[in-house]
Every structure is written in C-alpha cells, then in structure tokens.
Amino acid sequence: MTSNKVEYQKILSQIQNEFSDTPLSGKVASYIPELAKVPSNKFGMHLYDLDGESHCFGDSNERFSIQSISKVFTLSLAMKMVGDKLWNRVGVEPSGDPFNSLSQLENDSGIPRNPFINAGALVIADVLVSAFSNPKAALLAFLHEITDDSSIDFDETVAASEQAEGYRNYAMVNYLKSFGNIENDVEEVLDFYFHQCALSMSCKELSQAFIIFANHGKILGSDREFLTGQQVKRINALMQTCGFYDEAGEFSFEVGLPGKSGVGGGIVAINPYYYAVSVWSPPLNPKGNSALGMAALERLTTLTGFSIF
Amino acid sequence: MTSNKVEYQKILSQIQNEFSDTPLSGKVASYIPELAKVPSNKFGMHLYDLDGESHCFGDSNERFSIQSISKVFTLSLAMKMVGDKLWNRVGVEPSGDPFNSLSQLENDSGIPRNPFINAGALVIADVLVSAFSNPKAALLAFLHEITDDSSIDFDETVAASEQAEGYRNYAMVNYLKSFGNIENDVEEVLDFYFHQCALSMSCKELSQAFIIFANHGKILGSDREFLTGQQVKRINALMQTCGFYDEAGEFSFEVGLPGKSGVGGGIVAINPYYYAVSVWSPPLNPKGNSALGMAALERLTTLTGFSIF
Amino acid sequence: MTSNKVEYQKILSQIQNEFSDTPLSGKVASYIPELAKVPSNKFGMHLYDLDGESHCFGDSNERFSIQSISKVFTLSLAMKMVGDKLWNRVGVEPSGDPFNSLSQLENDSGIPRNPFINAGALVIADVLVSAFSNPKAALLAFLHEITDDSSIDFDETVAASEQAEGYRNYAMVNYLKSFGNIENDVEEVLDFYFHQCALSMSCKELSQAFIIFANHGKILGSDREFLTGQQVKRINALMQTCGFYDEAGEFSFEVGLPGKSGVGGGIVAINPYYYAVSVWSPPLNPKGNSALGMAALERLTTLTGFSIF
C-alpha cells in the first residue's frame, strides 16, 4: 500500500457524485411498518480512519434500524463472557443457505452454522441472557462505552413490531430449544433478540463502534482492550465468510473487506489497520443486502486501490 | 504492522520444533494407491516473501500431488481467457456442503456454487478445453512461466489412477452436461481435470507460483502482469471464502489468510503484500484438509502477529 | 378371495402364540414420562369384521395413548367440515422425510406434504379450531358417536406433558404461521393438538371407530353415513401412502393394508369391505412404529392370504 495518506474524503465525495443520478434498484424491507416507511432515497456514508479522522457524506448522521449489524456487538460481548466454550453451541462456517433457514439446523442437530445467521444469533442472545441479569442494559452499556455516546438506544416501536411479526423467530428458538441449545425461557431470549435488532444508530456511530475491529480491539486513543487481538481476528474472519447471508462470497469478491449488513439498509465494513466504514441506503437487493451500499463499498476499495486482498 | 522485517526463518524453525514431537493425527488419502503410499510423516514448509527471500524447513523441496490446489491455477487461466463471462457458468459463494456434493447442483440448475468445489472446477476445466487446442500444454506453460521452472509436470500414474476411480467425477460432469453447463466431450474434460489434479510440485515451487497472488498479479522482479489487480483480489477472496471445502470458515477463523488445500496434504496461503507460504503434511482431518498443515499455518499468523484481519 | 368365512379368531390366536416367546425388540417412547412408564410387554390385538364379530387376544381392552392415530379422526372431521378446500392447505404426497421434518416446509412454502406428518396435522388442528367453537368437545362427540362409547376421553396428564416438551411443535406451528398457514392463535391450536394426541383408547375401541373406513363411511348396522364413499377412499389412500412416517412403503410392502400408527405403540389397519384391526405393543422400531405391531399385522395378511393387493 502507499505510504501517502489516502484522500478518503475526496474518494467519498466521488462515490456520492457517481451514484447521485443512479436510479435506485431494490426494495425497502417491509415486513414491519417501521422499516417500510423509511424514505428509500436516504443515502449516507461515514469512514473513520485510524488517525481518528472522519470522512462522510449525505445522511451519515441520521439514525436507522441497524438490525442484523447488532449481531457483531452481541457476538463480541458473548466472546468476552464465555470464551471458547461458545463454539460448542455455534459453528464458524458459512451456511450456503438463506439467513432464516431451518433445514440446516435439522441436519446439524441444533448447532447453527455461524453466529450471524438468525439461528446462531438467537443462541448468542441466549448466552447473554444467561450471562447478565439485565442483558439489554449490558448491551447498551457496551455500546455507550465504545462509542462514548450514551444516547444510543433501542427503538421500542420497532422491537414491538418485530415481536408481532416474529413467527419465524419464535419457530427458530423453539426448534433450537428442542435440541437443548437454548437455556432460558423462549420469551426472554426473543425479547432480547427483538431489542438488539431494534437498535438505532447512525453511520457515524457505527463507524466509531466498529473501529475496535480495525484496531486490535481498542478504541482510538485508549489503552483499554475491549477485545483481544485474537478475538478481533476471529470476529473479522466471521464477518468475511458469513456477514452477508448467502451473498458473503459476492461481497468478499466485489468489495474484499470483512463486513456486516442489516435489512434496515445499513452495511459496516472494516479494513484492518486502516479504517471502519458505514453506509446506509434502504433498498435491498434480492439477497437482502443494501444494493447501493454494496456498490458504494465496491467503489471504495477500487478507488483506494486496496482491500484486505 | 511493524515496519521492522519479520524474522520469518526464526518463526518457521519454531513451528518445526513445536510440532516435532506431536503425534500425527488424521488419515492419509487412500482413494488411489499413489496417495496412500506417501509416508505420513512427511512435513515441509516454505515461505517466500515479497523481498524475494525464501524461508523453509523439512521436506519443502520434495514434490507431491497438489490435487485441488491446481484449481487456483486453472481458475486464473480461465479468468485470463474469458473474463467476467466466466461468472455466468459458476458462482462465487461458499457451498456449505462437502466438496463433492451433487445436491446443490440440482437446486441451482447446474451452476456450481464456486470454482473450488469439484463441480466448479470441472466447469473451469471445460472452459480451458474450449479455450486451448492443447489445454494440458497450456497449463504447464503457465506454471513454467510463473515459477521459471520447466520441469514441473503431471504425474501420469496419478492421473491414470484418478481416472480409474473417478466415478463420482464422471457422475458430476455428466450431470453438469445434462444442464448444458459442459461444452466439450465428457472424456476430454475429465482427462484434463484428472491431469491438473495430478500435478507434482514442491512447497518451494508452490510458494513461487502463488507469489503472484500476493503481488498484484506479478512475479517478483518483473513488470509482467499475469493477472490484473482486480483479478487477484477476486481470486484471493474466493480462496478466503471457498478454499477449504466446508472448513473455509474454520481456516479463516484460525489462520486468517486466503488459501487453498489439496487431499495430497498440501496447503498454500498468501498474505497479500507480504508473502506466499506452503506447507505439506499428508494426514488429513475429517474435512479433508491437512491437519498438521492447518495447525502450522495457525501458528504462523499467531507468531508473526498479523493475518489479513 | 375365498367365499368361505375366514377364521379370524384362530388366526389371531396363532399370531399370539407365534410371538409369545419372541424377545421384544425396540424402545418404548420416552420423550414424556407417561409414555415411558407403560410396561413394554403389553400386547393386544382386536379385529372387528363387517359381520360385526369381534376377535381379540391379550391386552386388547386396555386403553393407551393413541397419539398420531388421532390424526385420522381429525382429518375425517376436517374433510366433513371444509370439503375439498382442505387440499389448498395440505398436500396428499408421502414426505420421504422423518415425521417431524421442517425442511420440506421451507421448500414447499408452508404447505405440509400430507395430513399425517406433524406439520399437516397441525394445519388440520387449526382447521378444526376455526370450524368449532369447542373443538375438543366436537372431537370427543365424533368419537363417542362412531364408537357408541361416551367414556372415551383425553388423558389430561399426557396432554400437559406433551405441552411441556412440545418445543418442536411450537416451532412447527409458528413456522406454519409465518407462511400464513395457521389462522388461529398458536396456543389454541397447540392446546387442541396436544389433547388429540392424548386420547386414550383400547384396541377394541379403535377397531370399532375405524370400521367406518372399511364400510363406505358407515358404522355397522346403521344407515347413517359419517363420511362419503369418496372421502373414505381418499382417507384410506392417505393411510396407505403416508400412514407410517418414512416407513409407509415398508408397511405397505410387508402388510399391504392402509393403516396408521402412533408412538404409544398402537397401529390400526383396515381391509376395505372386510375388517378393521388394531394392535398394541409399546416398543418402537427405529422409524417410530410398533415393532411387534408391524410383525403381527404382516402375519395377519399372510395367514389370511389376502391384503388389498
């Protein structure tokens, strides 16, 4: 890589320009009304580099429902709390199946393939419900600490809607429990899970939170290690191979960075040792990832000339 | 990463020592006699860095059957020959199923999930059979050029054994042809495929060949671009997400480098911008990857303190 | 077939003798304590012919948990209530998969393959919950009428145990609801379903109830048609192709009669125009059907010299 400082702001502005006239493709998630009513033309991007500088455009300060991006936070907390025992209950392999598949669980005796498919995230939620007396407060406390922003919170309306439409998640957690891979009461686990999905954060806040994955587990300018180097390596590897449902290969192939997407239209990616970057555009491609978000990140690694590969 | 030169030779020697007393686990591949009779205690490693320096130990100069590692070479040639049209015939997603699965093909209308499962490699073989009048000679020419070693060749005894026991590959290529995803005669495609699997190379030769994937597509000290930067990024991404059958996640999680394994017990991995490294130990773990090879590479990224993540 | 009256009692006695010294194979169902504590050596058989004569041996008058045999009763009621519209919500094909599989539902968009796998029976339960203000009372009324025995009832202890261990059924019904194939509240549907499985009936009572399937839909000596001839033909066809989980073919092949089994160790079969027969022996073979029950029925069709084939 070049030793010269990459001109991130210039590149972000170019990306914004390139896509300003592109007609939007894809469909905004509509399984709950709160997601359906988000304007489809929202578009923002925020890159936070290891020098502590921020670069951004558009709606990068507006909060949205981070949905599955939250799975990276809960996995991080669970790894801190239970260590390598975690891997007895969830695998580390890509699933090759859509994110809400029950078939594989059947063949794999209730051990989800990885922590980022819904089944795996529900097991992680169960781990946190066991580990904390107030798991929702513990998750917020973790986020407040790594972002230094105590206003980050759950959107209770979204959480309630998730629950009302959550038959498939009810199915999944009961199914996991039938294999003995859920310790707690089904309702308690789902209440936590629906809340984690209902976290509201902006691109800026997500980039700040994810900088620990680009910086050996530490927030910038601090010595405090939230995660060990090995834990960070493993979380990044999981994002790389499993972060995009059954489109993880495509993202890796086009963008070449570890990342995680959510059906709210957000994507966060990191370039280890360099930066964390977040993008938000609600319309999703058929695999459930932000269409414009993926395109913008592809341009980022092409224009900067480096990815992790 | 550190600006100081990493002491690769010291680290390799430490790895050799660490494992010198470890009892071997796993089983040498035995589906053909030529693989079954390789001594199980063979162990060698070779790291070639971007300064052009070689570091090695053990049986790193002895040739072995590279088997599926050859799929990286044929994919590279196919990408050069047909460009992005290639992706109409083969996907870029991890399969989540064992490497010789036919089930997914059935659901995916004959489009293999990626070029590194057997079905995908057979499609790539078909592409090369169409592209070259003498595809076997073309493959050897490519290898001779990137390694500057014209003695690299097929082991005809291995190729003949592969064919004699190749019912599953015969099944696969006929099945692909039933979907219209094989253009050439079945026997011709398989003859090429069985030969590519029967390439004999040493760890040293593999590291030299793979340095192009760590060096923007160029061999060291040359301006000649064998592959474009974008092609290299994509091949590396595919190795990362699909290079280890249904253990790609585990390798990514433990080692954190793009790589490719073969049932002959070889593994090659690259650290983009830093090095290519090869290891050879015949006994395979239950997923079909060299057990000791995976352990040695995990130690390499732990001891050097950096992976791609 | 012979015009002479078959000597059923003699044949039943021979079957009793033949198996009196056979060591029991198989395992009594143990997922709820009430089933686990039934003595494994219980053995009874009752054949009710169209002349209205009863033939029996052993524990044929002792009630046991009929479990999935109840699915024939609920299907019959549902066919009466909604007619052919029923087949928009459930199929008529054998599943080829274990009885509690969720995978097929995923591929079939929430339409269970047939009414005798658990998913299908849950849809049928939902139909009855919609059709009756008090579906449990309606089911009992139907059974009381066709058996002329008003003491047949649910075992509330069994029903409560089913619910306590019913995570997989909770999973299934939530999953069905996620596809829109459950109209009522999940708890209401499951309460009905757990009760139908907890019906207690003896071999004698089951044979009396099933005689309508051997007699054009009428009970013996009555003109009242509980089901039409076409409905009976269809229910019998479904028992033939789907009555024994993934062992329907084996039962058809060995016994050659339409029938239905339950994990309580009961099996009922009918020979249209001739008889209904029930057998009870708790130990189950690996597919979940009464091992001794299947053997006894195979002897019945071999010794009488006729099956439906």
Add this chain to the structure above:
Amino acid sequence: MTSNKVEYQKILSQIQNEFSDTPLSGKVASYIPELAKVPSNKFGMHLYDLDGESHCFGDSNERFSIQSISKVFTLSLAMKMVGDKLWNRVGVEPSGDPFNSLSQLENDSGIPRNPFINAGALVIADVLVSAFSNPKAALLAFLHEITDDSSIDFDETVAASEQAEGYRNYAMVNYLKSFGNIENDVEEVLDFYFHQCALSMSCKELSQAFIIFANHGKILGSDREFLTGQQVKRINALMQTCGFYDEAGEFSFEVGLPGKSGVGGGIVAINPYYYAVSVWSPPLNPKGNSALGMAALERLTTLTGFSIF
C-alpha cells in the same frame, strides 16, 4: 363389492365420450425427438378382466414407447432371480422427490429409495446384467411368454436417442458405482436400461402383461406361476406407493389403484382380483404423468364404484 358382473365396456365407452370434447392439457415429452413427434391427440384404453374378457376404445392397439412402465417388468424379473437379497441394494419407500433426483442418493449412501425412481431402476438393470448372459433377450423372452406375443420388441431408434441425451442417467449410474452399488460396466448397464425404456407395446399388450399382478402371479387360464403371491403383493404395494414419481399420493388419492406411468403417456393400473387396465394419452402433466390418462382412471374407479380402498 357387487356380485353382478360390472359392465366394463359400457363404462369405458362413457369415459371415451366424456373426454371426447375436453381440450388436451399438458405437454408431450420432448427430450428425444421420437417422443416429441407422437401426435398429442392419441387416446386409447384397454381393460382386461379376470374372466379373460377385453374392453377397449380408441388407439388401444397402437404401440407406443412404454418408458418407465418397463420398470415393473425388470423389477419382477430381478425379484425372481435374486429374491430378498434385492432389498439390500434398493429400498421400498416413496422418495418424495422428483424421479431423477440425485440428492437423496447422497444422503442414503447410494441406496435408491425404491425400484421405480431412475436410480433404483438402474440398480435393477445392473442386477439383470449380472443375472443373464443376454439380459435384453431375457427381458423380451419374459414379455413374450406372459403376453403370448413374440412380436414385442425394443425400438432401436428410441434406445439410441435415449443414449444420446442420457447425460443424467450416465451421471446417476456413475454416482451409484462410486458408492459400490453397480457391479457391471457402466456402458453395459445403460445399454440395457435405455433398451428397456424403448420397449414398444400397446394398451392391449400392457393389460395382458399386467394381468399377472391381478391374478396371484399367473396368466389367465394357466397354472404356471410367474411370480409368487407374496411377490405380487409386494410389487403391487410398490406401484401403489411409488409408481407415479412425486405424484404417487395424488394417484392413490384420486384413483385408488396400484399403477405405473411412463413419459410416453402410458399408464397401467391393476385392481387385484378384478382387472388390469391401460390407458395412453401423450400429453403429460407437470409431474410427468399422462394428464388425460390419470383423469380417465379416476373416472373408471368412480364409475365402477370400487377401488382397492
């Protein structure tokens, strides 16, 4: 059932009338040119009862390609030759999957679910190739004997076309061989298989051949037992549960007779102790069974008022 002679000819005439104005639905098989060019309006039916009387209409004397109907003949021969050992190599369960599926073989270690899916029929073909020095001659001899018509023969043009387009069958037999479930040379097994599918027979000849399955294994007016009563019971049971690809349940449900269909548009069914009946109409429904043929047989059991159920 009634003791009065059923007026089969009157019923067949009614069926012919009922469908004379019905527009044809479905598509004639077109994977080989010989099937594609058969006129879609061909329609014939022939019923042969146990009194030896024939009833028919339309094109019932015209030969057509019997295709998968031949699987009943080869199964019968294989049962005669190897007895119950046969069931070590092939199962007796419905598959629940389309007729040419490879997925199940993968899960079932190369043991096909039943003898009527293609994989099972290929194993049966292999059994006959092992059992006879000239298996094709042996199959013809068997058919000549049970029909007393020595002109029945293979259509060599059809057989050659089957082979030219038979990639999926080549895939299947190689796959079976990779599991060790094919003893002979792949080409020899397929040559036999493509020929059996290319048998040409008329409805009349098929009904005469199938009468043994309605008559305890004997041809009418003969004491010679071609198959034992138990073998007949088992073959009929297999036709009932597996004779119609993934529509076996539907056929059982609508028609209520054991039967077997072929993509040439033929269907044969038997009513044990009563008759064998054949129907031919080339256009196939989406599951690959003759659309008009199924409808005609449904009318037959409805108008006669009795099926096996």
